[in-house]
Amino acid sequence: MAVEGQQSLEHEVRVLVDGKPATLTLTREGVVQSSQPQSFRQINVYNVLWTQVNGDQLELSYIRRRKKGKQSVLTRSYWTIEEADKEEAKEWCEAVMVEAYKGVTLKRRLRILVNPHGGPGKARQIYSNTVEPIFQAARCHMETSFTERARHASELAKQLSLEFDALVLLSGDGLLHEVYNGFAEHDDPLTAFSIPVAPIPTGSANGMAINLLGIEDGFDVAIACLNAIKGKPMKQDICSVMLGDKRIFCYFSVSLGLMADLDLGTEHLRWMGDIRFALGYLYGVNAEVMKMKQCPILLEMKTAESDKDKMIEEFRERSETHWRVQHARELDGHRHLVGDDALPKLKHDSLKGDADEGWANAGSSPYVGRDFMQFPVAHASDGLIDIVAQEITTRSELLKAMDGAEKGKTFFLETQHYFKAQAYRITPYSIDGNLAIDGERYPLQPFTVECHKALGTLLSPTGHYAAEFDTSQFERRKQRVQCVNDDDMTVTKRKGLGKLLPCC
Numbered sequence: 001m002a003v004e005g006q007q008s009l010e011h012e013v014r015v016l017v018d019g020k021p022a023t024l025t026l027t028r029e030g031v032v033q034s035s036q037p038q039s040f041r042q043i044n045v046y047n048v049l050w051t052q053v054n055g056d057q058l059e060l061s062y063i064r065r066r067k068k069g070k071q072s073v074l075t076r077s078y079w080t081i082e083e084a085d086k087e088e089a090k091e092w093c094e095a096v097m098v099e100a101y102k103g104v105t106l107k108r109r110l111r112i113l114v115n116p117h118g119g120p121g122k123a124r125q126i127y128s129n130t131v132e133p134i135f136q137a138a139r140c141h142m143e144t145s146f147t148e149r150a151r152h153a154s155e156l157a158k159q160l161s162l163e164f165d166a167l168v169l170l171s172g173d174g175l176l177h178e179v180y181n182g183f184a185e186h187d188d189p190l191t192a193f194s195i196p197v198a199p200i201p202t203g204s205a206n207g208m209a210i211n212l213l214g215i216e217d218g219f220d221v222a223i224a225c226l227n228a229i230k231g232k233p234m235k236q237d238i239c240s241v242m243l244g245d246k247r248i249f250c251y252f253s254v255s256l257g258l259m260a261d262l263d264l265g266t267e268h269l270r271w272m273g274d275i276r277f278a279l280g281y282l283y284g285v286n287a288e289v290m291k292m293k294q295c296p297i298l299l300e301m302k303t304a305e306s307d308k309d310k311m312i313e314e315f316r317e318r319s320e321t322h323w324r325v326q327h328a329r330e331l332d333g334h335r336h337l338v339g340d341d342a343l344p345k346l347k348h349d350s351l352k353g354d355a356d357e358g359w360a361n362a363g364s365s366p367y368v369g370r371d372f373m374q375f376p377v378a379h380a381s382d383g384l385i386d387i388v389a390q391e392i393t394t395r396s397e398l399l400k401a402m403d404g405a406e407k408g409k410t411f412f413l414e415t416q417h418y419f420k421a422q423a424y425r426i427t428p429y430s431i432d433g434n435l436a437i438d439g440e441r442y443p444l445q446p447f448t449v450e451c452h453k454a455l456g457t458l459l460s461p462t463g464h465y466a467a468e469f470d471t472s473q474f475e476r477r478k479q480r481v482q483c484v485n486d487d488d489m490t491v492t493k494r495k496g497l498g499k500l501l502p503c504c
């Protein structure tokens with residue numbers, strides 16, 4: 001029986017549902033159960049973990065999505081198979097497994113680190129109730145450790161056996177920071193950095209999970225598990241932060257002033273999850289926006305781009321041409337770039353550039369949290385750091401910027417400067433303040449940051465970041481500029497042509 005509107009892969013099997021005949025069909029979209037009268041059910045093939053025939057039962061395990069805002073769940077469905085259909089059913093299961101794991105190693109070997117202390121402190125429970133059963137259903141090999149103290153993940157990463165297909169982290173963003181710094185001390189650092197990491201969101205901000213899975217799925221543990229089982233390796237830039245004579249590896253963000261205070265100043269509220277950042281911002285856990293505390297700095301950088309219009313045009317171009325999808329193979333990466341097995345050497349020790357005052361934040365992935373896409377035009381592996389420097393401005397402008405921040409609206413603030421740079425140096429005029437590197441606290445002092453293209457590796461469902469930057473404001477801004485500059489348009493406007501009105 002053909003399934004209407006679906007391209008059949010010609011794999012069908014007869015089954016019984018409540019004793020009544022039905023058909024399971026494998027289509028390009030997924031597995032479809034159709035029975036009379038008119039009952040219809042579809043399971044996305046990406047969500048299928050396993051299927052096989054056991055006795056007279058056909059069993060299929062998959063991740064089932066639920067209503068918006070609810071966590072997806074592991075589900076097992078069973079159908080009865082008549083003796084005469086058993087061989088056909090076995091072949092059908094094999095065909096489904098081939099489709100479900102196209103281009104992916106079956107039964108991935110996973111090294112799993114769980115931080116029981118991250119976010120609301122539920123990682124241990126989430127591991128046993130949700131994560132472990134999903135990996136078991138997919139027949140993954142698992143080796144799991146629970147971190148016992150801060151920096152324990154670094155020690156484990158430093159000695160990581162290189163045979164694993166992926167490193168899975170049940171944590172927030174802090175543990176990955178520790179892991180990358182552990183990799184840097186590994187006997188074979190470049191191979192360690194090429195092991196793909198899959199975050200499972202059990203921390204507070206879970207920024208990396210949001211960047212990889214998107215806003216809707218960023219906090220969905222089962223979807224993050226699917227990514228660990230089936231995700232594609234994706235290269236990621238990693239930076240060196242030179243702080244005194246210390247070299248710290250950083251993959252996510254470096255922040256000072258307001259952004260650092262929001263993160264570090266709300267650590268005692270970790271149990272609240274990511275609400276802690278919004279509370280910090282609005283009600284002033286450190287009351288930064290309210291107090292308008294400033295963090296004067298000298299910012300010098302090796303700039304690759306500073307024109308926001310050009311950045312948007314380039315962002316759109318690469319979205320259209322899928323330039324963002326750069327697979328691990330093309331960029332694998334650093335070994336070819338440096339030509340040996342050592343970590344990349346530092347190149348930018350003398351920098352000259354612009355000076356700015358206010359607070360500064362730098363990162364290389366779009367979201368810094370669920371409600372804040374601070375670096376909307378960031379690319380995972382362009383070898384450039386995105387830098388935002390906020391001029392001293394009014395409190396109301398900063399608060400207004402909260403509205404639409406999850407779609408990257410702050411990018412359009414005239415007082416917010418956005419740069420792409422290969423390297424930068426920050427000299428704080430005062431050491432009274434916080435410095436956060438990937439959300440971890442470091443002493444505030446002058447530091448230099450340099451980007452290493454495609455050094456790290458992550459797993460993602462698509463091979464690129466899942467950020468949806470709303471660029472529509474760009475058009476409105478451009479039209480506004482045109483209206484001001486173009487005499488003809490001014491005349492037309494005076495004549496009252498409606499089409500020009502919205503832009504002026």
Ligand SMILES: Nc1ncnc2c1ncn2[C@@H]1O[C@H](COP(=O)(O)OP(=O)(O)OP(=O)(O)O)[C@@H](O)[C@H]1O
Nearest residue numbers: 118119147148149150171172173174203204205206
């Ligand atoms: N067993 C432990 N006891 C105390 N601290 C730990 C332990 N294991 C790890 N840590 C520390 O927990 C800190 C927070 O980790 P994590 O990033 O997982 O959570 P989070 O900070 O709540 O989330 P996010 O970084 O997304 O905001 C890290 O700095 C890490 O060093």
